[in-house]
Amino acid sequence: QVLLVESGGGYVQAGGSLTLSCTASGRTASRHALGWFRQASGKGREFVAVVNSDGSSSSTADFVKGRFTISRNNANRTIFLQMSSLKPEDTAVYYCAADLSPRMVLLGRGVYWGQGTQVTVSS
Numbered sequence: 001q002v003l004l005v006e007s008g009g010g011y012v013q014a015g016g017s018l019t020l021s022c023t024a025s026g027r028t029a030s031r032h033a034l035g036w037f038r039q040a041s042g043k044g045r046e047f048v049a050v051v052n053s054d055g056s057s058s059s060t061a062d063f064v065k066g067r068f069t070i071s072r073n074n075a076n077r078t079i080f081l082q083m084s085s086l087k088p089e090d091t092a093v094y095y096c097a098a099d100l101s102p103r104m105v106l107l108g109r110g111v112y113w114g115q116g117t118q119v120t121v122s123s
Helices: 102-106
Strands: 003-007 010-013 018-025 033-039 045-051 058-060 068-073 078-083 092-099 117-122
Antiparallel strands (some): 033 045, 033 092, 045 058, 068 078, 092 117
């Protein structure tokens, strides 16, 4: 069992920056790939970024490349999503996901999910 807790969401103006955090707990948490998805109101959940268990490899969706960066600190089993040059269309609930396979996380089939944190970008 892996428990995921997200934090760092909030309200920001367009062009601003925000950093989200997701802390994973559980005996096997450090062995899991962790990633971010987002879901805007009335839309489906979409992949944002994923990082493997030791932080050596990551993948980011094309629409956030150059603006969002995912990183991992395994000492405290936390991942970060540094978001910059935010746009109103980035407004969504951001979810953390975990799975032993990074590919499963990327495909949205991660076994574990957090409760989400709201990010609102005003124009």
